[in-house]
Amino acid sequence: MLYIASVGSSSGRQKISNEDLCSINPELNSKVLEELGVKTRYSCFPLEVLAADSTPRQRDEKALCSPTDLGKQAVDSALKGTAISPEQFGLVLGYCHSPHQLAPSEGQRIADKLKLKIPSFDVGSSGADLLLHIYTLLSWKEEVVPEVSLCVAANSPTRHINYSEGIAGVLLSDQAAALVITKNLDYSPLFKVVECSYGLKNSFSYTEIPIYEHLSFSYPVPSAVIEEEVSFISSIKEKYKSQFSNFYYASSLPIPSLILEIAKKSNTQPLIEGLINEGCSLSTTPFSALYFELAKLQSNDGVILTSSGLGEKKGYTVLERL
Amino acid sequence: MLYIASVGSSSGRQKISNEDLCSINPELNSKVLEELGVKTRYSCFPLEVLAADSTPRQRDEKALCSPTDLGKQAVDSALKGTAISPEQFGLVLGYCHSPHQLAPSEGQRIADKLKLKIPSFDVGSSGADLLLHIYTLLSWKEEVVPEVSLCVAANSPTRHINYSEGIAGVLLSDQAAALVITKNLDYSPLFKVVECSYGLKNSFSYTEIPIYEHLSFSYPVPSAVIEEEVSFISSIKEKYKSQFSNFYYASSLPIPSLILEIAKKSNTQPLIEGLINEGCSLSTTPFSALYFELAKLQSNDGVILTSSGLGEKKGYTVLERL
Known part of the structure; x- marks a missing residue:
């Protein structure tokens, strides 16, 4: 553990x-x-x-x-x-x-x-x-x-x-x-890592910002990206519904309005204050969200963080606020 | 150690x-x-x-x-x-x-x-x-x-x-x-690592083969490259002259005739059989040389291996055959 x-x-x-x-x-x-x-x-x-x-x-x-x-x-x-x-x-x-x-x-x-x-x-x-x-x-x-x-x-x-x-x-x-x-x-840790995975193949294909010639993204984001994320978050919520009363959601998606939409559709609480006020740096952002909104989270809250990486691979973790 | x-x-x-x-x-x-x-x-x-x-x-x-x-x-x-x-x-x-x-x-x-x-x-x-x-x-x-x-x-x-x-x-x-x-x-190790360093700035500027867009090299190799390597090897030999009777030399330089020339000028024994018969893959080659010519080396022989990396940084190690 x-x-x-x-x-x-x-x-x-x-x-x-x-x-x-x-x-x-x-x-x-x-x-x-x-x-x-x-x-x-x-x-x-x-x-x-x-x-x-x-x-x-x-x-x-x-x-x-x-x-x-x-x-x-x-x-x-x-x-x-x-x-x-x-x-x-x-x-x-x-x-x-x-x-x-x-x-x-x-x-x-x-x-x-x-x-x-x-x-x-x-x-x-x-x-x-x-x-x-x-x-x-x-x-x-x-x-x-x-x-x-x-x-x-x-x-x-x-x-x-x-x-x-x-x-x-x-x-x-x-x-x-x-x-x-x-x-x-x-x-006296803040969170327990309930689950973490990396390497799920996803179909997120909105990324096109040339950084290091690896990364990129386009706008508007295709609705399939949103639907897929909503469906994914919902399946995680279903799995842990008896364990957590509240579910928070943060992501490496760089657009606050997108995270708000996904959170609304998946009935989770979005963690986006950091993103709105500090901008996005991809892999760091869902964890910066934890830092900025730690005071919001209470014991036994569940947090779902998702992040997409190279080769359109996706990672996520489920954390329990202790 | x-x-x-x-x-x-x-x-x-x-x-x-x-x-x-x-x-x-x-x-x-x-x-x-x-x-x-x-x-x-x-x-x-x-x-x-x-x-x-x-x-x-x-x-x-x-x-x-x-x-x-x-x-x-x-x-x-x-x-x-x-x-x-x-x-x-x-x-x-x-x-x-x-x-x-x-x-x-x-x-x-x-x-x-x-x-x-x-x-x-x-x-x-x-x-x-x-x-x-x-x-x-x-x-x-x-x-x-x-x-x-x-x-x-x-x-x-x-x-x-x-x-x-x-x-x-x-x-x-x-x-x-x-x-x-x-x-x-x-x-029962084969070698003791007597010394190892990486990050020496050198003036090797012969590399231009586009691999991964980092590496490259040109031919003929400038004579300054040879002189610098000879001078470097000679200084190492001087340092360890009382410790080793024989000095062997291998390098990531991809050209056997170049290694022969450097070995001759620095009065060391070149390890190049592997390079002649297998070609060069840069970082691996000085160590493949040890593999191919291990039988040549005797207890208390000294081996000087050099290799050049990204940003024209150089590494070397001095090994003692046990």
């Missing part, structure tokens, strides 16, 4: 408002922005550099912070107020779908920032890394899973966005999320 | 002779081929598919085996004749610079083939993965390093080569190498 002892989140330093976007991209107007529903988002790069349609390398030169800085801040926010210190970590799993440097891995860079000389790796799927981290730990024999593991995804999609056209700039944000995973109840 | 308990190697099933290459690439002639010095090489794809200038995806469809199959064969060859079984591995480090699929990682695919539910990750640098694996294990606190670890690099560069022009097809081969690393002398 695995538990989430703590969760943290951080965002880029450069706030980008809807007004900022409209001044760069003539296609945008208040109707489109309202429909999409993201109010602010954050970048690791200064606004004037993003507005200049610069290349990723040019942006790196002017970066306000790196994905690794974001990751470290997310770890700090996860540890704040807990009795857990980095020395207790036995493993660091990291990932960055938009790294500023290729080697060593993001996990190694984070471990280095924490001054840890321990196993540190990247396990990633671009859109569902943190889910894949939990799934990976669950796939091992329990005795080889460390007592406490750190999982961090730190993404900087704004490094790749052309802000003068399209809606990628409206939705995406530089963000990191960190999870402290433990197999020991002594750490 | 880390030791190499065992080493293994494997190659693709499709043999490609110099005659085969000449029939596909009109630029090639016996003079060029002799100068380069590789006599045969192996691919995971049938010759007629490679000759048809097919895309990587088209080649995958006709593949005779996957990089993971190659990796598994290299592990089998490393374990053959030893008392070590896969159940003893506490960790699998893998890498493939030319994967047929992106997720999960090569390390996870290898662990799955070995039916192991243990920590399995990719750590890679395209040209120096196995060195980076050793370096990674050495960078941890000794108590967290598993008793026995498996390191595997399985590369399939022939997936990306245009055989109708250039010399990439002459030099490169699909190959895997496996190392069983232990911190325990009870496993």
